Amino acid sequence: MTGVEIAVGYAFAWLVRKARRVAGRADAEVDSGLDAGMDRLHELVAAKLGQDPALERAREEAEAGREEPSERTRRRLELALEDAAEDDSSFAAALDRAVKELQAAARGGVAASGGGQAVGGNVDIRAAHGSAAALRMGNVNLGNPPLPGPEQG
Numbered sequence: 500m501t502g503v504e505i506a507v508g509y510a511f512a513w514l515v516r517k518a519r520r521v522a523g524r525a526d527a528e529v530d531s532g533l534d535a536g537m538d539r540l541h542e543l544v545a546a547k548l549g550q551d552p553a554l555e556r557a558r559e560e561a562e563a564g565r566e567e568p569s570e571r572t573r574r575r576l577e578l579a580l581e582d583a584a585e586d587d588s589s590f591a592a593a594l595d596r597a598v599k600e601l602q603a604a605a606r607g608g609v610a611a612s613g614g615g616q617a618v619g620g621n622v623d624i625r626a627a628h629g630s631a632a633a634l635r636m637g638n639v640n641l642g643n644p645p646l647p648g649p650e651q652g
Contacts (some may be wrong), residue, residue: 502598503580506540509601510554510576511568513541514561542642543597544580547590553579 514536548554553575557568568576584591626632631639 502595503577503600504505505585505598506544506580506594507568507573507576509540509598510538510544511557511561511573514558517561534606536597540594540601543590543593547583547587548579550600551579573629 514651516534545554553572557576560568560572567573580594584594624632631641
């Protein structure tokens with residue numbers, strides 16, 4: 500299954516979830532990592548495709564209570580995303596990243612992008628004996644700072 504096919508599945512799942520929330524049938528407890536990832540994917544797809552008829556048809560099918568898009572709608576949405584990805588390499592990369600992050604969240608894993616760090620489990624960071632500790636740290640100077648000189652007032 501290609502990244503575009505997976506993206507279509509997640510995009511439609513987002514539309515279904517939104518339709519259920521509007522109708523008041525949403526589950527009380529939603530996996531926040533998966534939920535946030537689906538929001539990011541939908542924003543990415545919606546921003547790129549805008550009022551594309553394939554996306555509009557998928558929205559209509561989700562609001563009508565379908566759990567999956569019709570085969571025709573799925574194909575049209577895949578083609579629209581493939582065209583967009585072929586024409587815009589930065590969109591293609593962002594779509595690929597969003598799909599990978601969603602797959603990791605769906606597996607219960609973690610993913611980070613944009614220089615972020617992801618941790619799957621507990622982290623215990625400690626500093627002892629006048630040292631400094633952090634998961635990620637820039638330049639650190641330890642010790643007593645110099646006394647201010649006359650140029651510092």
